[in-house]
Amino acid sequence: MKIKTFLAFVGPSVLAMVGLIAVPLIGVVYLSFHSSYVKTEIVEVKSSVPLFGGLTKTTVEKVPQPVLDENGEPVKVWEYVGGRNFDTVADPGGLVAAVSKDRSTTEDGQPTSFRQRMDGLYRDVTDIDFWGALEFTLLYAFITTPCILVLGFLLAVLVNSVVQWIRGPLIFATLLPFIITPVVGSLSIYWLFLDNALVASLLEQFGAGKIYFLKDAISIRTLIVLYGVWHVTPFAFVILYAGLQTVPQDALQAAMVDGATYWQRIRYIIIPHLRALFSFIILIHLMDAYRIFEPVLVFGSNLFANSLQYLTYYILNFEDNYYKAAASAILTVIGICILLLPVLRRTYREQKGVA
């Protein structure tokens, strides 16, 4: 293929990808270091208040007013602010203060235990929006990842052991939580655990008393993690199931001849064979987990379980601050890069190996 033909073929896609991904990324970096405000000036405003007998009292006040351009629009000033937006989002000063705060005694002067000091430190750090969102995002990523790997693998082994004709419908049924729209998936879990809804009612009928699943941080966080496991396990399952079809049968038969148990075959032949797939699933899932958004919105849980992406959305939508939102978005990207770098390097090496 000639270079000219190559460029003609890839041109539209590459241009679109650059325009839709690379340029916005640069734009967000640029925005995160800038800020804008409406230029104001102090003007003297005279006001006259009529008194009695035809007299008036004139007062002169100095008030700030927006400077208008020739079209009558307020003049906006655009300025470079360095890392100020990052400071506002990540609040390093607040973090240092939270970490260095003296917690050796309680308010009434009693000495505190180690546990109390740690609880206090955790509370003060996670009270800062960004660190609270980072904490739950990482917690979600690191709890759900092993769960989906284990459950996905067990499911793959289970389905692989049934007769061929039933596998297709089983695989499709198992995939449903993954292909379902995330908002709908989040709602379906939320709906089960809502106060007075199915799970709470059934538990009450079985004598467990009234249970409110959405009343505190721990139960809401557990439900969001449960949603994550439910939603992504099918993905891990289908990848690992496909991988199981490629396990060399002669190695398995040789192991059986040598007297290897079922567990030993899994431990020494199947799992090492699927290692690259485990990395692939970790890569994709960590990336997705770091962008968790829908369940936080659906569960209305941002007070108890915020995520970095939700925080950025909140800043953009409710604080109406593009620049701070841009800084928050950049911090999210940096976090993803740090988290994924080891797995990405591995993928790159594998790609190189294939080529």
Place this chain on the structure above:
Amino acid sequence: MAMTRDEKFWEGMRWAGFGATFLFMAFPIFWMILTSFKVARDAYSTKVFFSPTLNNFISIFQDPYNFGPLLFNSVVVSFSTVAVAIPAATCAAYAFSRYQFKGKNALMVSVLSSQFVPPVVVVLPFFILFKNLHLLDTRLALVILNLSFVLPFAVWMIKGFIDALPPDIESAAVVDGCNRFQVLRHITLPLIMPGVVTSAVFGFIQSWNEFLFALILTNQKAVTLTVGLMGLHTDKGILWEHMAAASMLIMIPIFAISFTIREYFISGLTMGAVK
């Protein structure tokens, strides 16, 4: 051959494992489907047997919900995204597959890496741009932004299908004087059509499920089903029977398409992972 007691026990455990897993996987969706056919007074009950009604499905198309235009927006945005992305991605994937150059692997990993960019990063500058161009709350804005995740994924996926084809089958056509576009159209494309269709279905599902862009960029005219669903919070709280019916409306096309092409769908999901 009769099973021993031990084998019977493990067989029983296996089926119990199946039962528990599929209950865990399918039950939330099953319960949502059931709720969509319940009347308001039954919505919170644990009844599995009740008099089903279709009124919830009718209600969501009437005032004050009016899901008709939302459905139209979702259909137009999803189809338009696929219509733009798939031809462009097919050409790019073909060229990436057949043209050898230094740094090709790094470029392909960067195409895949583009999926790591959080959507909120993409939407931020476009929000400002669209605001200035008065394109906020338009279907065009959503199509443009949906391309940011559908296009790289489609390039990656279709390239996998083309890589699996030996280049030799194209040589005869090249010798006969076909240009590369003719080769792609008449030789390669018919052979990779299942892959292209699967990529199109994936792109459609991704666009159909998209939520964050629509939430930020639309507020009235171009609102899609996923955002409309979240609008079912009323001053009386969430009307779950309506919410469930609207959820069904969102789920049905995805289930139908996925079921129709389930074989390709599964191979598409594992594409790139299993080599």
